[in-house]
Amino acid sequence: MTEMNAVVPSVATKVSHIQSHKGFRRRKAVNWVMLALTGLITLLAVVPLFWIIGYVVAKGGQYINLDFFTQLPRPSGIPGGGVLHAIEGTLLLTFFAALIAIPIGLFAAFYAAYHPNTLLGTLLRFGTDVLSGIPSIVVGIFVYALVVKPSGHYSLLSGSIAMAMIMLPTIIRTTEEMIKLVPVNLREGALALGAPEWKTALQVTLPAALSGILTGFLLSLARATGETAPLLFTALGNDRFNLSRMISSGVSAGQSIFAIIGNILEQPVDSLPLTLYKYSQDPNIDRINQSWAVAFVLVILVLTINIVARVWVEARAARLRQ
């Protein structure tokens, strides 16, 4: 007991001795300064994001109205009209790009995940890294040479192909990572039941990784939706693109659905970023105002896709943590 009493006060004096030490105060001060500095710089890093959103909302928000979404453009100099053609174009371009990129990306990702150390696997990973670093304008000019030049005209199809090439690296890498996150254990469970490898991949691994894979799709979609450069040489832009008229005239001419889709794929088409680019250079003030509105729609669209994807990731992570 006496020993205990002797020990306790000595510990207390030791603690107060440390706190009163000169070096300790200095360390505490440096810590505070560094913390404040990193906090300030972090704030600085997120400022542009909110600035952009705020600026675009302030400049473009007022020109948003129903006509903007439902009307085709009027000739320059005549106020009013909308950008329906660009909204339709963006949706079509993104849809067909996803249709091209997703199956290819899925297969490639499964290969890369299951055969990481083979020659082809290494080549694939290296290839996707390089592809993701290629300037998107180069992708555009490549697709121009590949599709536009032989076919003789700009088209939605060539734009979709260029966009698919932008999407591919993101899809492959995120899908590959998600497949790798599925426990080997799970795959073995199916194989031990006698399931062949392809059924295991399709019925067990894919569902287990699905939400993560879909997130990857959405992020790549968001990225590609905002691209302008790959479309300059491919989709070109077309402010007379009229989807409903193409469909109705096709139907009344008795064309099959494939013929109509084929016809649409052949047309040059506008997208939101292309419209923004062109309108902003127009001397007409109405067009310039509309280009702000387009920027507003584009930012909201991309932001929405991004937020949905992130929420999805969080929900999935929360479910896995249980």
Next chain:
Amino acid sequence: METTLINNSFASNPAVNASSAVHSTPYTFPKEHDLATLPIKMEVKDLSIYYNKFKAVEGISLAFPANQITAIIGPSGCGKSTLLRSLNRMTELIPRAHVEGSVFLDGENLYAPGTDVVELRRRIGMVFQRPNPFPMSIYDNIAYGPRLYGVKKRGTLDEIVETSLKQAALWDEVKDKLNDSGMALSGGQQQRLCIARALAVEPDVVLMDEPAASLDPIATLKIEELMQRIKANYTIIIVTHNMQQAARVSSFTAFMMMNEQRAGTLVEFGETTSLFTNPKHKQTEDYVTGRFG
């Protein structure tokens, strides 16, 4: 279940069938093991397993009696799991692993060319150390195997699901939530779900790779009781780190150890009671009395 789902021969290859004459049952254990004459379900002959050039398991010969629980024990890294995985050719999933020697199931060599791996894995089921329910409902987890082998009728599937879950002592706990995700169950329930899933394809042999290693004592007890209950219909081979578990559940025990080249070898095989109370080898005695490992 009276009706078998699937034709019970995985080897249509005549060369494979010919070998069954040589390894006919019943099999007499070597005298030094002092075992009774028992029908043999699986037999391992001169089995060596390599990872690249490294020999992980060396020259193992062993026979697993039918409708008994046989435990494989030994210190970490002695090749127990590797041996177990070679019994339904799961070693093939590891790149650059290869197997020499033979493994017989009812006298048919699993490693003979022309063997249908899918069918042999149906006959030799496996339960893993960590429960691995598929990301689907409890019902679909159990029905996955039967569906794989072409059972489509809802009535038959319902029956299989119920029978399998009852065998795995899980039916009463899940019968009202068969459509819930299998991942939502507790660890012990998940492991019983995995056992039920393995039983649903009516295997002859069930391999268990430390099935209770990640479970609490009560869940472990349930698994052990379950094993005792189902052994009348299945031949069970269990790898375990837990010597008490081996002593509790198994009738026969194989003790493995690494030799100087770090390859796993079989030291002793015999009835569990005699291996634990009257070991023939010094190494076995040292291990079961807890002097190392």
